[in-house]
Amino acid sequence: MSNLERDPAESECGAEAVQDDALEFLEPRKVVLGRTTQVRRLLPNKNRRMIGAWCFVDHYGPDDLSARVDSYDAPxxxxxxxxxxxxxxxxxxxxxFEGEIEHRDSVGSHAIVRPGELNIMTSGNGIAHSEVSVPDGPSILHGCQLWVALPDDARxxxxxxxxxYVDLPVATFNGAKATVLIGSVAGVTSPAPAYTPxxxxxxAIDAxxxxxxxxxxxxxxxxxxxxxxLRIGDLTLGHGEMVYLGTGRTEIDLSTEIETEIETEGEGVRCMLLGGAPFEERLVMWWNFIGRSHADIVTARADWQAAIDAGGxxxxxxxxxxxxxxxPAPGLPATELKPRGRSR
Structure with a gap:
């Protein structure tokens, strides 16, 4: 997915890793993508810019695609x-989680993104793609779009x-299961490529x-x-909310047993676990580009605009x-984009 903000701010990618028993609530902000989609953006966040190499987290839906748009959209x-x-x-x-999206890219890939199937695109030095809801697909759209920063040697x-990947490995627990997208959970490892830990x-956790x-x-x-x-420590999270956990833990309790003053029927929980070794490199993240300097971003933008003009x-x-x-790419900011480390 693109960052479709027409005046994208420079993102300070990186924040100091927090040790031991840190629990930090990350407040989402609503962002309108183009004219048709509103998302909850969890990363970059004003309090925490990255989690491992995860540098961008958008959560959208569930949206009823059969309904007319509301006030933030065009007819x-x-x-x-x-x-x-x-x-x-x-x-x-x-x-x-629900729905279907058609993916096309500049290396010739054409795929339908479906629930439970991982689609991972590695840009390297440059790639382009499009994402469009399937016209005759399911009426509900609900999902996450995530970015992972590549280390300098890999990019x-x-x-x-x-x-x-249409058949991902699953780690099973008593009353819960984990579909492993990337890396390993409880000794179960995904085949998807990753370039940092x-x-x-x-x-999915039962009621x-x-x-x-x-x-x-x-x-x-x-x-x-x-x-x-979901209850984690002394925090209770609902739909579209996220918590940051610092390093130093060997396990964490995730509970669907929520104590409230009103007696309610219990429900299961579905949540995304994202983690990794704290990312050490200094980055410049602007619009849909990640580089290491202002010059990197200027060159990438110029190359994209030239590709549009020349047909590739x-x-x-x-x-x-x-x-x-x-x-088309938005205009660059008037000030120089500076690489940022994990410490603010």
């Missing part, structure tokens, strides 16, 4: 409508690629259960609730099969 049906746009220095991770050496999983989830103490983590209500170039080919114009 017409809902749905994902993201024209061809570029990426550099990152991986995009698409994960759906320069790894070629652009798209990988789709990283983990991503979709957790009335507490999952003692094993963790890697060298990793920092985030937990994003996408359905139900050596860095950014056009997206075959997409019926419409690519997305």
């Amino acid at each position: 017409g049906p809902r749905g994902m409508l993201v024209p061809p746009h570029p990426h550099t220095g990152l991986q995009t991770v698409s994960w759906l 320069a050496s790894v070629p652009p690629a798209f990988n789709q 990283l983990v991503g999983a979709d957790l 009335g259960q507490t999952l003692a989830l094993p963790l890697t103490p060298e990793f920092e983590y985030g937990v994003l609730v996408v359905a139900g209500r 170039n050596d860095r950014f080919a056009m997206v075959p099969g997409y019926d419409g114009d690519p997305l």
